[in-house]
Amino acid sequence: EVQLVESGGDLVQPGRSLRLSCAASGFTFDDYAMYWVRQGPGKGLEWVSGISWNSGNKAYADSVKGRFTISRDNAKNSLYLQMNSLRAEDTALYYCAKTGTSGRELDYWGQGTLVTVSS
Amino acid sequence: EIVLTQSPGTLSLSPGERATLSCRASQSVSSSYLAWYQQKPGQAPRLLIYGASSRATGIPDRFSGSGSGTDFTLTISRLEPEDFAVYYCQQYGSSRFTFGPGTKVDIK
Numbered sequence: 001e002v003q004l005v006e007s008g009g010d011l012v013q014p015g016r017s018l019r020l021s022c023a024a025s026g027f028t029f030d031d032y033a034m035y036w037v038r039q040g041p042g043k044g045l046e047w048v049s050g051i052s053w054n055s056g057n058k059a060y061a062d063s064v065k066g067r068f069t070i071s072r073d074n075a076k077n078s079l080y081l082q083m084n085s086l087r088a089e090d091t092a093l094y095y096c097a098k099t100g101t102s103g104r105e106l107d108y109w110g111q112g113t114l115v116t117v118s119s
Numbered sequence: 120e121i122v123l124t125q126s127p128g129t130l131s132l133s134p135g136e137r138a139t140l141s142c143r144a145s146q147s148v149s150s151s152y153l154a155w156y157q158q159k160p161g162q163a164p165r166l167l168i169y170g171a172s173s174r175a176t177g178i179p180d181r182f183s184g185s186g187s188g189t190d191f192t193l194t195i196s197r198l199e200p201e202d203f204a205v206y207y208c209q210q211y212g213s214s215r216f217t218f219g220p221g222t223k224v225d226i227k
Contacts (some may be wrong), residue, residue: 033214037164037216037218044207044218044219044220044221045158045164045209045218045221046218047215047216047217047218050215050216057214059213059214059215061215095164100166100169100175102151102169102170103211104151104152104154104169104170105154105169105170105175105209105211106154106156106164106166106209106216107169107175107176109164109165110163111162
């Protein structure tokens, strides 16, 4: 059974940093690109960042480019999101998601970890 | 950047009725790159349809997807009580995903 379990969410002050983690199991982690998607309170889904299976290709939404860094450790079946210079508008539930076979859809999602940026 | 628009914003229907949800793209999208998700309150999104018309594993056949170019449709043939939720379309391009704003299907 595929499982994605996010952790690391917290209440932080604007300008501070936070590192999210996603522990994956139930599939061959290094066969798939992985992504972070967030959802602000009462809002829709927003793609944040993605990383290829071998970390050779990384992509970021314009809203987080230069502040967030995605990484993965295939030996530990883990995905990470380093978030720096956090802003109030980064407040959201952050989901880790796995691509499907075609690589163009997200077929499994974690339950999310909540990041709240507030003074 | 491709922008996805979904309509209607809210669809009020009764169980047993047919639901037709629309997703329109600001420019042509390859059918292979269009997906639909269902999200219920307090839950993560669930993949329903990928490649515009292929059902994901375990998705009932009352859910179907169609369309091409800039216009795509998700149809729920007969609404079950568990189908009342928010539905998002999504397109993929250049290693990034774009989601539509969602359509809420609620009970009339």
